[in-house]
Amino acid sequence: MRFEDLPPNDRREAESAASRFLVRHHYVSLDEACQTQDLTLPDLWDRIMREAGLPECDPPTFSPFA
Numbered sequence: 001m002r003f004e005d006l007p008p009n010d011r012r013e014a015e016s017a018a019s020r021f022l023v024r025h026h027y028v029s030l031d032e033a034c035q036t037q038d039l040t041l042p043d044l045w046d047r048i049m050r051e052a053g054l055p056e057c058d059p060p061t062f063s064p065f066a
Helices: 007-023 032-038 042-050
Strands: none
Touching: 007 032, 007 042, 032 042
16 A cells, blocks of 8 residues: 555555654664664565554655655
8 A cells, every 4th residue: 555545544644654763763764773783674664664563655756855
């Protein structure tokens, strides 16, 4: 499932879970976490979603120009 297709409440929970993960592990970005843990973004995202008890989904589509 695409992140963008999740219900709004689940999207907010996923965003909060990702933020808490970064703070808890002292990372400044998901990219830094991926590099440090030698994971792809989808693998890291799956881990964050599992730990938070949220539905499995693809990571959000990030666009620096949006």
